[in-house]
Amino acid sequence: MAKKPDGSTTLTGLRKQAEELLRSTRRDVAAMPVKEVQQLVHELQVHQIELEMQNEELRRTQEELEAARDRYVDLYDFAPAGHLMLDTHGTIVEANLRAETLLGINRKDLIGQPLARFIARSDEDTFHRHCQEVMKSGTRQTCEVQLGNKAGASRWGYLESLAIFDDEGRITQWRTALLDISARKQMEMELESNKIQLEGIIESAMDAIITVDEGERVVVFNRAAESMFLCQSADAMGQPFDRFIPERFRQAHHGHMSIFARTQATSRSMGRPGGLLGLRTNGEEFPFEASVSHVRIAGQPLFTVILRDITERNRAEEKLRQSELRLQAILDNSPGMVILKDTEGRYLHVNRQFERAFHMTREQVVGKTDEAIFVPEQAAAFRANDLKVHQAGVPLEFEEVAMHDDGPHTSIVSKFLLYDGDGKPYALCGITTDITWRKIAEEALRSSDAFTRSVLNSLSAHVCVLDKDGFILKTNDAWREFARCNLSRTMIGSDVGANYLDVCRRAIADGESTAQVILGGIEDVLGGSQPSFSAEYPCHSPEEECWFLMRVTPLKESQGVVISHTDISERIQMARKLEQHILLLHGKQVELESLAKKLIEAQEEERKRIARELHDDFNQRMAALSVELESLERASLTLSETDVRRLAEIRVQVGQLSDDLHDLAYRLHPSLLEHVGLELALRDHVAEFTKRTGLPVTFDARKVPGTLSLEIATNLFRVMQESLQNVSKHAQATKVTVRLSGSSKGIGLSVRDNGKGFDLEDMNARVKGLGLVSMQERARGLGGFLRIHSLPREGTKVCAWIPRALKGV
Numbered sequence: 008m009a010k011k012p013d014g015s016t017t018l019t020g021l022r023k024q025a026e027e028l029l030r031s032t033r034r035d036v037a038a039m040p041v042k043e044v045q046q047l048v049h050e051l052q053v054h055q056i057e058l059e060m061q062n063e064e065l066r067r068t069q070e071e072l073e074a075a076r077d078r079y080v081d082l083y084d085f086a087p088a089g090h091l092m093l094d095t096h097g098t099i100v101e102a103n104l105r106a107e108t109l110l111g112i113n114r115k116d117l118i119g120q121p122l123a124r125f126i127a128r129s130d131e132d133t134f135h136r137h138c139q140e141v142m143k144s145g146t147r148q149t150c151e152v153q154l155g156n157k158a159g160a161s162r163w164g165y166l167e168s169l170a171i172f173d174d175e176g177r178i179t180q181w182r183t184a185l186l187d188i189s190a191r192k193q194m195e196m197e198l199e200s201n202k203i204q205l206e207g208i209i210e211s212a213m214d215a216i217i218t219v220d221e222g223e224r225v226v227v228f229n230r231a232a233e234s235m236f237l238c239q240s241a242d243a244m245g246q247p248f249d250r251f252i253p254e255r256f257r258q259a260h261h262g263h264m265s266i267f268a269r270t271q272a273t274s275r276s277m278g279r280p281g282g283l284l285g286l287r288t289n290g291e292e293f294p295f296e297a298s299v300s301h302v303r304i305a306g307q308p309l310f311t312v313i314l315r316d317i318t319e320r321n322r323a324e325e326k327l328r329q330s331e332l333r334l335q336a337i338l339d340n341s342p343g344m345v346i347l348k349d350t351e352g353r354y355l356h357v358n359r360q361f362e363r364a365f366h367m368t369r370e371q372v373v374g375k376t377d378e379a380i381f382v383p384e385q386a387a388a389f390r391a392n393d394l395k396v397h398q399a400g401v402p403l404e405f406e407e408v409a410m411h412d413d414g415p416h417t418s419i420v421s422k423f424l425l426y427d428g429d430g431k432p433y434a435l436c437g438i439t440t441d442i443t444w445r446k447i448a449e450e451a452l453r454s455s456d457a458f459t460r461s462v463l464n465s466l467s468a469h470v471c472v473l474d475k476d477g478f479i480l481k482t483n484d485a486w487r488e489f490a491r492c493n494l495s496r497t498m499i500g501s502d503v504g505a506n507y508l509d510v511c512r513r514a515i516a517d518g519e520s521t522a523q524v525i526l527g528g529i530e531d532v533l534g535g536s537q538p539s540f541s542a543e544y545p546c547h548s549p550e551e552e553c554w555f556l557m558r559v560t561p562l563k564e565s566q567g568v569v570i571s572h573t574d575i576s577e578r579i580q581m582a583r584k585l586e587q588h589i590l591l592l593h594g595k596q597v598e599l600e601s602l603a604k605k606l607i608e609a610q611e612e613e614r615k616r617i618a619r620e621l622h623d624d625f626n627q628r629m630a631a632l633s634v635e636l637e638s639l640e641r642a643s644l645t646l647s648e649t650d651v652r653r654l655a656e657i658r659v660q661v662g663q664l665s666d667d668l669h670d671l672a673y674r675l676h677p678s679l680l681e682h683v684g685l686e687l688a689l690r691d692h693v694a695e696f697t698k699r700t701g702l703p704v705t706f707d708a709r710k711v712p713g714t715l716s717l718e719i720a721t722n723l724f725r726v727m728q729e730s731l732q733n734v735s736k737h738a739q740a741t742k743v744t745v746r747l748s749g750s751s752k753g754i755g756l757s758v759r760d761n762g763k764g765f766d767l768e769d770m771n772a773r774v775k776g777l778g779l780v781s782m783q784e785r786a787r788g789l790g791g792f793l794r795i796h797s798l799p800r801e802g803t804k805v806c807a808w809i810p811r812a813l814k815g816v
Contacts, residue, residue: 089185095178097121097138109154109164109185122183127153127161137166141181145170151188163192215314221307223248223264235295235316237288248312253286267301268308285314293318344418344439347425350397352376352390355434364411385409393435396422400432407439416443469572472562475533477508480567489572507570521545525557532559532568543575554579685720686711686747689727693745700735703742710749712811719809722785723747723756726793726807729782730758738762738803753791753810760804764797782807 039047083090089106091099098121107114110125126134130152137150147169154164165186170178209216209227215235218227228243236243236251249257285295297314338345339359347356354372362368365380377386385408392405402423408415418439424432463470463483472481482490482503490502508529514522521544528540540559547553556573686708693706727745734740740762747756779795782805786793791809 087186091122091183091185093122093181093183095142095180097123100180106185109162109187125154127155129153134166137168141168141170142178145172145178151192162187162189164188215316216311217243217248217251217314218309218311219248220309221268223261223310226309227311232314235287235314236285251286253284253292256284264299264310267299268310285316294321341438343441344437346437346439348393348435348437350432350434352393354380364409364416366412382410392420392422396424396435397432400424406442416441417446418442466571467573471507471570472567473507473529473533473570474567477506477529477533479503479505479507486572528557529559529568529570532561535561543579552576684713685715685723688720688724689745689747692724692728692731696731696735702735702740704731705742705744706747707744708747711747712749712754715754719754719789722789723754723807723809725785726756726782726805727758730805733779734758734760734762734803737765740802751811753808755806755808757804757806759802761802764799764801764803766799767795767797 084104086103086105089109090103091106092101094100098119099117100119102110102114102117104114107117110117112120112125123131123134123138133150134152137148137152140148147167149165149167151163151165154162165188166183167186168181168183171180171182173179209229212229212231215232216227216229217225217232220226225243225246225248228238228240230240232238232243233240238251249260252260283295283297284292286292294317295314296317297312299310299312302309302311335358338356341358341360344361344364345356345358346354346361348354353374353376357369357372361372365372367380372380377389380386381389389407392403392407395405396403402421405420405422406417407420408417410416418441420437420439422435422437425434425436427433460481460483463472463481464485466483467485469486469489470483471479471486474480480503487502508526511522511526511529515526521542525542525544528537528542531537532540538561540557542557544555544557545552546555553574553576556575558571558573560569562568689708690706693704696702697704731743731745734743738760740760742761744759745757746759748754783793786807786809789809791807793808794806795803796806797803
């Protein structure tokens with residue numbers, strides 16, 4: 008770096024300049040007046056002070072500049088890049104600490120050394136050309152060279168040089184920045200090595216490897232791909248990949264590649280296994296399987312496809328499939344079951360006979376053990392026999408029992424091991440021969456009678472077995488015990504050897520009413536015209552009444568029938584009692600309906616009486632009281648104005664009370680029903696209801712009979728009255744429709760509103776709705792019905808209908 012200037016030298020130079028300027032001044036101070044001299048001295052003193060202040064300011068500025076220069080010197084020395092200043096011959100004239108480190112020599116020793124001395128021999132020409140370009144062009148130049156130092160260490164450096172010009176435009180020096188790029192160079196060499204290895208792997212791979220760019224043009228085409236598609240790499244490079252795909256699949260291929268490019272997946276299989284076809288340059292199509300991967304290099308997507316020609320494999324698989332089909336056909340058509348298990352007892356294969364026997368598909372069986380298919384006892388026995396074969400290492404035969412739909416089946420099972428190429432057992436094969444029927448025949452010969460007897464004796468019903476001619480072959484203990492105790496009951500009083508058909512014929516001759524039906528049923532089952540027969544018949548004794556249920560079912564292969572007699576006396580007696588209770592309950596119901604009718608009639612009579620008393624008595628008295636108050640109001644001249652006003656108010660209230668009593672009497676018993684009929688009475692009530700509640704009600708009458716009985720008219724009026732009252736209290740409706748319609752069969756009334764409705768299933772609504780119960784009783788009492796349709800927030804409709812024929816409408 009440059010040496011800092013001395014302060015005393017600077018001041019001396021400034022003084023000399025000042026003295027020179029003073030000598031050159033035109034005015035002589037000695038000739039000046041005193042006053043001007045004094046003025047001049049004053050000015051000089053002021054200037055002196057200003058100069059001293061400026062000098063102090065300059066001193067501070069100089070110190071700050073020196074501190075800043077020191078900081079930049081530190082930044083220069085400790086910069087991550089080496090900085091060198093060279094003369095036109097390439098000799099180092101200045102260097103920072105990083106350059107000292109990179110070149111491996113002390114900075115003092117570095118000055119005066121040619122930079123070429125630190126360049127490796129292999130890169131001397133490169134550095135020489137770099138120097139020439141800097142001195143020749145004067146522009147920024149770069150190069151990469153290998154450096155060496157005294158210790159023999161070698162590293163890579165990046166040189167960036169720029170020429171320095173003097174005022175006349177001549178190059179006097181040039182600066183060079185030196186960066187250590189050894190790590191980057193090492194990485195590049197490793198990448199190059201990996202690239203060479205990858206190329207070797209790709210070229211030596213047995214599968215075809217093809218890489219395409221974003222436009223699906225080939226950029227990598229290895230030797231295996233050349234052999235597969237019969238195309239040289241040079242001919243394939245830069246060509247569209249779809250030239251190796253049959254034309255009919257190209258559009259679908261482009262669509263799949265486009266979708267794959269948009270996904271985040273980096274690899275996936277292409278198509279279904281065996282479902283892809285390639286196209287050789289000779290026009291031959293062949294099957295292949297492939298996988299594709301997606302990478303992005305330098306922002307550009309690359310797709311690498313690995314393909315394997317599976318032509319030979321498909322041929323081998325087809326031959327194997329044909330062989331397996333032949334073997335499977337043999338196994339499936341074998342009359343015996345064939346099974347295959349692995350060494351752990353898991354099923355590998357079963358034939359069709361096994362599927363039919365146990366109602367399980369092959370897929371349901373494979374992979375399971377005996378424990379998952381059979382009951383524990385059977386599974387344990389099968390596994391024990393399997394282990395014996397594994398231990399013995401030779402074929403063995405066993406007698407095994409398995410449970411089928413029709414019971415246990417006994418089979419002779421031949422089991423043997425299957426061995427792999429190394430001579431190790433990998434599976435156990437079993438071939439079964441069903442000997443169930445042989446076993447059954449043997450067992451039947453030994454214990455048929457004892458077994459049959461034990462079964463029959465275990466039944467509580469009275470059972471006998473007939474042959475095809477009707478003779479009794481067997482009976483159980485219950486049959487014999489009943490026959491012993493009830494010799495007079497001819498339908499069951501017979502033992503082995505007797506002909507039961509003759510027993511029935513004797514019963515017919517003795518006048519048994521059901522014997523003919525029973526005989527015909529038994530003969531139909533024996534003849535095969537009926538699959539079974541059953542009948543209930545009485546079999547009374549002087550001590551008690553009994554009923555029996557006879558069932559007749561055929562034996563296998565029409566060898567006879569089985570007859571059972573079950574005592575159903577208790578059931579018949581219970582049915583009789585139930586019938587009596589039903590009749591009693593019906594009578595009570597009739598009584599309740601009659602009582603409800605009488606209550607309604609009594610209620611109407613009471614309402615009529617109260618209405619008459621309100622109209623004829625109370626209302627007349629209220630009218631008289633109103634007249635008296637009016638007379639008093641007119642005749643009282645001595646009363647004050649306040650008293651007269653009070654009398655007027657009392658008279659108005661009495662009038663209102665009279666009107667209310669009149670309305671109450673009308674609601675209790677509408678007299679219009681008796682004078683003008685139902686239709687006009689309903690219209691009048693609807694009008695009165697609208698006036699009183701302000702709720703609009705539409706009334707519609709169609710085909711109403713001219714004359715109706717007072718009972719029907721009253722009950723329909725009450726249904727409408729109660730319905731409108733419920734609408735007013737609960738519905739929160741804005742519109743009501745009342746419809747009265749007649750027909751040849753009866754007369755109906757409906758009241759519909761658009762209110763909030765209610766849930767008919769709500770028990771609380773049922774309990775509280777006593778008015779609904781009253782309406783239902785009124786309709787039911789006249790032989791009609793009442794229906795209510797309602798849902799929450801969907802309004803309510805009440806429908807009543809009364810027949811004409813029952814009540815003479």
